[in-house]
Amino acid sequence: MAQPRPDRGEEQLTDRRVRLDAETIVDAVLQLARDEPQSRFTFKRLGEALGVDATAMYRHFRNRDAILRAALDRLFSMALSEGTSGDSPTGWRPRLERYLTSLVDVFIKYPSIGCEAFATDTFGQGELRTIEFVLSCLSDAGLSDDRLVHYYAALESYTLGHGSGIAQEVLAKPNSNGHEPWLQAVAVASVSGFPLIEEHRHRLLSLDSLNTFSAGLSAILDSAEREGTR
Template identity: 35%
Template sequence: MARAARGRPARLSRDTICQAALDLLADTDAATFSLRALGDRLGVDATAIYRHFHDKDDLLREVGDRALAPVTRGFTTSADARDDIRRMCTRLRKTMLRSQVALTLTAFGPTRRGNELRITEVMLDALSRCGLSEEETVMAYHVLIEYTIGSATLDGPLAAPGADRRGTYRTWRADYAGLPVEQYPTSVRMAQKLYPSSDVVFAAGLDALIAGLTGRQ
């Protein structure tokens, strides 16, 4: 519980509320998150939170945007538009894999705040610099964002230490290798090549998407 010295409730601010919300979301999830539970964690009545945020949606959008801060922190654009796209998508996926809160809150849609707006601006600008029309730019933006978030969502449960992931992949490959060869000859033959690093798979897919969407073969 966020409390100041002498056991009194901590002075509320947007920062203290957001930090407590991040902690609560890490312990629960967005579906069960409530302002009442947040108030309990802060040691205040839930109504006090409304002095800083309009409602639960307003708060979750702010928390979600703060969770995206590592994506934009220190990011600079370059003369290579395709590299800008690649770096931004890679940063977004990495941030979501490291922050379950960021990944969970994407279900609520774009935050439409500082960090998310910066991501959108960089992506749209880079795609435009690839020579796409506005319609092509917007479609390519959505394809790339959905691919990136989808990859993070799929790989999130496996975002364990490297040794654990490698062990999981070895088990999967062994299962394929042990299939009846008369039924699954190709799967058995290629079993030891299945399930390389998820980062490698993401990068390969991202490069293919960028090449296809921007007309570079």
């Protein structure tokens, strides 16, 4: 006697279980990070999203931190791909500027993952490729040895720190998208007795998280450019 065929839902569930792998799990983490940016992902929630039992995740990742590192490593790869694809500039400075800006943009797009960037090493190929890329750009700028590593450290710590901070801001204020005013206190406080703040008040009020990041990035690159051409 022929056995009844499973309904379509059962077929899809079985098929998804068979094809579950590390890449599929990371895909689901990033999808949740976009769709539910204020939620902390759990194995249970991932299982629900993938249509599998939560324990299936343990066959590919030891714990939540391992998944987080893999997802963050994917963000590094995405930023490098976006920053170097298509009409990518040829000079060391615009290449570097474009990649680092892309990295912050990716953190904003996936804030619950990006907010972990400053305090998390991924130990993955994506992060290693980005480190190599930054070092290569700085080498093209004419920097070498200790000074090359000095500027690498300055750029990476600044970008990761500022980028993860903006991601935290987006988690708290989902519609800000990096444009939260930088100095809100100046807008409401009396600045009498602070002549420079009073003089530049309108300029200070025009600052937001992203243009403040750009200003700091430009300052570091200006310094690297000067030193590299000596």
